[in-house]
Amino acid sequence: VQVVESGGGLVQPGGSLRLSCAASGFTFDGSDMGWYRQAPGNECELVSQFSDTGEVYYLNSVKGRFTISQDSAENTMYLQMHSLTPGDTAVYYCAARTGRPYRRRMRGGDYCNTARLYWGQGTQVTVSS
Secondary structure: OEEEEEOOEEEOOOOOEEEEEEEEOOOOOHHHEEEEEEOOOOOOEEEEEEOOOOOEEEOHHHOOOEEEEEEHHHOEEEEEEOOOOHHHOEEEEEEEEEEEEEEEEOOOOOEEEEEEEEEOOOEEEEEOO
């Protein structure tokens, strides 16, 4: 099982980035995948996901600025981010498959309460002038 994020980087406030998540080793199910983020010392946040009813969830602070999409043929999920602010600075993760809730140790030593089983290594997004 592999989940690999890419596309992070340093961007000025107001800028844009597009994150990609390539999944392999398991059946791609876009309705059971999501984008999370975690800033140092903070709890992880679910940024966006598709639901099994086809609805899309966005964290309130990113509504109207971020767009989630997927390409099932390529087993890839995307997160297009516009109008980035310093508050968006975090490590962004792609995660898949829902299991039982547990507490996961994340990159940098912080923890995340989650039920998602497969995680990528994360990609750093830094918004700064």
